[in-house]
Amino acid sequence: MESKPHFIKYLESKGLRASVVSVKHLEELGSEIMSLRAKGLFADEIYRTYGPQFFDPHLPKRFPGAKSIIVVSTPQPALRAKFHYRGKAFDFLVPPTYYDAYKVTWKTRKLLKEAFAPKSYRLVRAALPLKLLAVRSGLAQYGKTNITYVPGFGSFHRLTAFYSDYDSPVDYWREKEALPLCSKCRACLNVCPTSAIQKDRFLIRADRCLTFLNEKPSKKGFPGWLDSKSHNTIIGCLRCQRACPYNKEVADFIEDRGNFSEKETAYLLSGKFSGEKAKKIQTKLGRIGLDLSTFPRNLKVLLDLQSRTLAQ
Numbered sequence: 001m002e003s004k005p006h007f008i009k010y011l012e013s014k015g016l017r018a019s020v021v022s023v024k025h026l027e028e029l030g031s032e033i034m035s036l037r038a039k040g041l042f043a044d045e046i047y048r049t050y051g052p053q054f055f056d057p058h059l060p061k062r063f064p065g066a067k068s069i070i071v072v073s074t075p076q077p078a079l080r081a082k083f084h085y086r087g088k089a090f091d092f093l094v095p096p097t098y099y100d101a102y103k104v105t106w107k108t109r110k111l112l113k114e115a116f117a118p119k120s121y122r123l124v125r126a127a128l129p130l131k132l133l134a135v136r137s138g139l140a141q142y143g144k145t146n147i148t149y150v151p152g153f154g155s156f157h158r159l160t161a162f163y164s165d166y167d168s169p170v171d172y173w174r175e176k177e178a179l180p181l182c183s184k185c186r187a188c189l190n191v192c193p194t195s196a197i198q199k200d201r202f203l204i205r206a207d208r209c210l211t212f213l214n215e216k217p218s219k220k221g222f223p224g225w226l227d228s229k230s231h232n233t234i235i236g237c238l239r240c241q242r243a244c245p246y247n248k249e250v251a252d253f254i255e256d257r258g259n260f261s262e263k264e265t266a267y268l269l270s271g272k273f274s275g276e277k278a279k280k281i282q283t284k285l286g287r288i289g290l291d292l293s294t295f296p297r298n299l300k301v302l303l304d305l306q307s308r309t310l311a312q
């Protein structure tokens with residue numbers, strides 16, 4: 001058996017995990033996702049919203065000589081941001097992966113370049129179904145949450161992939177795998193507030209996932225069937241990930257970032273954004289992976305919920 005490539009060992013020494021597959025599997029990645037769509041299991045609304053580039057990927061025209069796909073997992077904490085409202089401070093979480101996308105990609109590329117030196121390979125960021133790639137490359141396993149888990153990181157990690165002309169001596173392609181406990185555990189299913197995780201299918205009903213609903217622009221509101229008690233983060237949702245036994249070690253992996261004064265919170269709740277003021281707060285929100293598009297809706301619903309709880 002071929003030994004682990006040096007670049008993987010190097011990234012591991014820097015606290016990351018990596019894997020590599022031959023570029024010949026690219027078509028298979030797309031056809032696997034598209035076959036779910038053909039069976040009607042993958043909602044059209046998701047396909048249209050997030051664009052076909054992730055689901056049916058093609059090699060970029062500018063890089064016909066790519067030989068491999070490198071996939072890297074970087075641990076990421078959830079963020080805790082403070083909002084001051086009517087004399088009280090409220091802490092709300094931003095789940096991992098909403099923020100620092102550019103920073104993580106830049107750092108990953110830099111580490112890969114260092115690992116390959118003195119050789120120099122091209123690294124072109126790849127838009128792909130990243131979870132499927134991570135699992136089929138042996139880097140991760142699927143949970144019934146439909147999120148991927150990496151040993152030591154749980155599901156609190158960010159995936160990044162690159163096409164490369166690095167001709168890997170090993171190809172880690174394999175069948176997909178679920179976490180061993182998923183066959184008898186129901187923790188994520190029991191806590192999912194929208195029944196997006198269902199007992200008779202592995203693939204979630206992504207169109208019901210709270211994340212899909214609260215990533216939409218604020219003016220879209222929330223559907224009538226959604227229980228207001230479902231909301232738990234300022235974007236996305238952490239219910240299934242926090243309930244999962246494979247995330248026990250990362251449950252408190254939280255970084256404090258972002259503090260919004262009474263004035264700023266009031267502005268975010270006003271829903272009227274323009275000019276320099278909007279630009280300034282947009283920059284501040286950007287540091288925690290948010291933008292003005294989901295305000296005031298997501299903040300308002302959390303503050304209403306917290307105020308009701310405090311009043312009880």
Ligand code: B12
Pocket residue numbers: 032033036042046050054055095096097127128129130131132142145146147148149155156157158159160176177178202203204206207209211212215235236237238240
């Ligand atoms: C579209 C999208 C969404 C959509 C749809 C999600 C979905 N499940 O499809 C919405 C908006 C709902 C969403 C939500 C979230 N997302 Co999202 N999303 C994406 C995106 C752009 C594409 C995902 C995709 O390929 N979907 C297509 C479906 C069909 O693929 P799939 O879920 O992998 O389906 C597989 C499994 O169901 C499995 N399967 C099916 N049956 C069986 C049976 C067995 C036995 C086994 C083992 C497997 C298995 O096989 C399927 C593929 O063949 C990626 C970014 C990217 N470039 O990949 C991020 C991405 C997947 N999201 C991510 C995250 C973090 C989230 C959220 C956790 C955000 C949050 N709340 O904090 C939630 C999680 C929701 C959930 N429970 O899945 C991360 C995942 C990181 C990780 N640790 O795995 C990604 C990779 C973004 C990133 N760069 O970090 N997301």
Ligand code: SF4
Pocket residue numbers: 142143144145146179181182183185186187188189243244245246
């Ligand atoms: S909570 Fe249980 S069923 Fe859900 S992903 Fe984790 S181990 Fe699997």
Ligand code: SF4
Pocket residue numbers: 145191192193194195196197204208209210211236237238239240241
């Ligand atoms: S992110 Fe929330 S709504 Fe989506 S599947 Fe997990 S628990 Fe359900």
